[in-house]
Amino acid sequence: xxxxxxxxxxxxxxxxxxxxxxxxxxxxxxxxxxxxxxxxxxxxxxxxxxxxxxxxxxxxxxxxxxxxxxxxxxxxxxxxxxxxxxxxxxxxxxxxxxxxxxxxxxxxxxxxxxxxxxxxxxxxxxxxxxxxxxxxxxxxxxxxxxxxxxxxxxxxxxxxxxxxxxxx
Amino acid sequence: xxxxxxxxxxxxxxxxxxxxxxxxxxxxxxxxxxxxxxxxxxxxxxxxxxxxxxxxxxxxxxxxxxxxxxxxxxxxxxxxxxxxxxxxxxxxxxxxxxxxxxxxxxxxxxxxxxxxxxxxxxxxxxxxxxxxxxxxxxxxxxxxxxxxxxxxxxxxxxxxxxxxxxxxxxxxxxxxxxxxxxxxxxxxxxxxxxxxxxxxxxxxxxxxxxxxxxxxxxxxxxxxxxxxxxxxxxxxxxxxxxxxxxxxxxxxxxxxxxxxxxxxxxxxxxxxxxxxxxxxxxxxxxxxxxxxxxxxxxxxxxxxxxxxxxxxxxxxxxxxxxxxxxxxxxxxxxxxxxxxxxxxxxxxxxxxxxxxxxxxxxxxxxxxxxxxxxxxxxxxxxxxxxxxxxxxxxxxxxxxxxxxxxxxxxxxxxx
Ligand code: FES
Numbered sequence: 001x002x003x004x005x006x007x008x009x010x011x012x013x014x015x016x017x018x019x020x021x022x023x024x025x026x027x028x029x030x031x032x033x034x035x036x037x038x039x040x041x042x043x044x045x046x047x048x049x050x051x052x053x054x055x056x057x058x059x060x061x062x063x064x065x066x067x068x069x070x071x072x073x074x075x076x077x078x079x080x081x082x083x084x085x086x087x088x089x090x091x092x093x094x095x096x097x098x099x100x101x102x103x104x105x106x107x108x109x110x111x112x113x114x115x116x117x118x119x120x121x122x123x124x125x126x127x128x129x130x131x132x133x134x135x136x137x138x139x140x141x142x143x144x145x146x147x148x149x150x151x152x153x154x155x156x157x158x159x160x161x162x163x164x165x166x167x168x
Numbered sequence: 169x170x171x172x173x174x175x176x177x178x179x180x181x182x183x184x185x186x187x188x189x190x191x192x193x194x195x196x197x198x199x200x201x202x203x204x205x206x207x208x209x210x211x212x213x214x215x216x217x218x219x220x221x222x223x224x225x226x227x228x229x230x231x232x233x234x235x236x237x238x239x240x241x242x243x244x245x246x247x248x249x250x251x252x253x254x255x256x257x258x259x260x261x262x263x264x265x266x267x268x269x270x271x272x273x274x275x276x277x278x279x280x281x282x283x284x285x286x287x288x289x290x291x292x293x294x295x296x297x298x299x300x301x302x303x304x305x306x307x308x309x310x311x312x313x314x315x316x317x318x319x320x321x322x323x324x325x326x327x328x329x330x331x332x333x334x335x336x337x338x339x340x341x342x343x344x345x346x347x348x349x350x351x352x353x354x355x356x357x358x359x360x361x362x363x364x365x366x367x368x369x370x371x372x373x374x375x376x377x378x379x380x381x382x383x384x385x386x387x388x389x390x391x392x393x394x395x396x397x398x399x400x401x402x403x404x405x406x407x408x409x410x411x412x413x414x415x416x417x418x419x420x421x422x423x424x425x426x427x428x429x430x431x432x433x434x435x436x437x438x439x440x441x442x443x444x445x446x447x448x449x450x451x452x453x454x455x456x457x458x459x460x461x462x463x464x465x466x467x468x469x470x471x472x473x474x475x476x477x478x479x480x481x482x483x484x485x486x487x488x489x490x491x492x493x494x495x496x497x498x499x500x501x502x503x504x505x506x507x508x509x510x511x512x513x514x515x516x517x518x519x520x521x522x523x524x525x526x527x528x529x530x531x532x533x534x535x536x537x538x539x540x541x542x543x544x545x546x547x548x549x550x551x552x553x554x555x556x557x558x559x560x561x562x563x564x565x566x567x568x569x570x571x572x573x574x575x576x577x578x579x580x581x582x583x
Contacts, residue, residue, distance in 0.1 A: 037349070104325050
């Protein structure tokens with residue numbers, strides 16, 4: 001090849017670079033999307049819990065989106081906390097995702113001292129789900145919910161949920 | 169095309185077409201190894217043997233394993249362990265080799281540190297080796313998940329959750345990695361892909377690179393002596409094998425290696441036959457249960473030091489959250505040894521016992537790592553938490569502060 005043909009080589013090189021870059025970008029998007037949760041996983045996102053049978057002071061664990069959800073019905077000894085409590089009727093409940101905000105272990109509810117204790121790295125949360133000791137960086141998360149009579153629908157953002165996260 | 173003549177032998181036939189003799193000489197027959205090295209230099213070959221064992225036992229397990237959250241546990245604990253003939257043997261070989269390979273990797277790496285084999289021309293050997301360590305960690309972790317027991321499940325939960333610490337995209341990233349809101353079937357199947365396909369391919373490639381990086385600077389030796397390999401090789405080829413400081417990889421060095429490999433294999437199969445339990449966590453014989461965390465979770469022994477660094481920082485410092493400092497420190501610990509050639513500011517290549525400050529530093533590092541490993545397994549409460557904290561800080565300080573200081577001193581003293 002003669003030296004004068006250099007521009008042609010450059011053009012071929014740039015053309016290849018452009019096609020490869022576009023193709024590569026599309027391939028990456030495709031690969032990223034293949035790893036996303038499937039539609040069937042996303043759709044199975046709602047759980048309804050009837051709160052009316054709960055006794056004051058009772059602790060309950062339900063499952064939502066494969067995550068444990070902690071529900072406590074507060075009794076008269078437990079102080080109301082307007083920025084954490086879910087009010088259904090005129091009862092106050094604590095509803096949180098039962099995964100430690102540190103690395104995601106499930107803390108266990110210790111009814112005697114009214115605390116959630118995480119065995120993994122020693123994190124502790126009080127009954128309102130506030131982190132009080134150890135590595136957890138923030139209080140237990142509140143799952144999106146909607147109130148429907150005495151029922152709690154997990155997975156949908158109702159007005160009560162929006163108000164609660166706004167104050168938290 | 170080369171000029172092909174009628175072959176005089178089978179070997180000649182291949183020589184003319186694919187230069188068999190030349191290839192053999194490059195790979196073994198005239199690949200030169202210094203004479204003054206000891207059994208610690210056999211670890212590379214031991215690792216190669218272990219990797220081969222893992223590969224073969226893995227293939228046999230793969231024929232019966234079912235990558236499905238509902239079937240995985242039984243396919244391992246019932247089908248492979250009870251039904252498949254010798255299934256238990258492959259499983260125990262696989263599990264013990266996965267554990268022991270880390271022991272040998274650690275010895276291999278710390279021999280490199282002790283003799284200064286990571287510096288002055290040998291940086292690429294060190295870096296490709298650290299890269300292998302990192303990919304092996306990913307390989308071990310993804311494999312640990314596959315039996316889908318309680319420990320598998322919660323290890324996956326905790327490790328994937330670590331990515332949640334990344335600002336802004338953390339939460340979404342965790343869901344993306346898991347393919348679900350929690351660790352579940354899609355997580356299992358993608359880790360299966362990584363463990364049996366993508367990562368092994370990458371490992372084999374990087375092993376190739378690691379071997380190749382030895383060709384130019386050659387392996388170090390017991391004295392850190394700079395050998396002129398070409399000169400010494402010439403001597404050897406001229407027949408002066410006694411005065412030459414080198415021997416060919418084959419037969420000289422490998423025959424010695426095979427001896428050590430044989431000793432090691434006796435030890436290895438003793439473990440496989442009588443003490444396979446150490447590589448099997450009892451909690452992992454409970455099927456995965458997403459609704460119940462085991463009361464005390466910890467990783468396999470070879471990750472304990474990093475795990476302890478993760479939880480060593482248990483209180484907030486200023487605006488930094490304890491969890492973030494811990495995650496950062498652990499992320500750094502994972503890659504920290506890559507930079508050994510940078511921390512060591514002296515260009516003396518000599519065994520540690522001939523470099524006083526470095527010698528003390530080396531053993532302090534080993535002691536610190538042992539403390540981290542021991543406390544990584546203990547519950548992180550009270551007094552233990554403080555030991556964890558100080559040894560974590562100690563690890564970072566030893567690498568980032570102490571090593572540069574003593575090696576700069578050493579350099580100045582040598583002037
Ligand atoms: S996961 Fe709960 S303290 Fe670490």
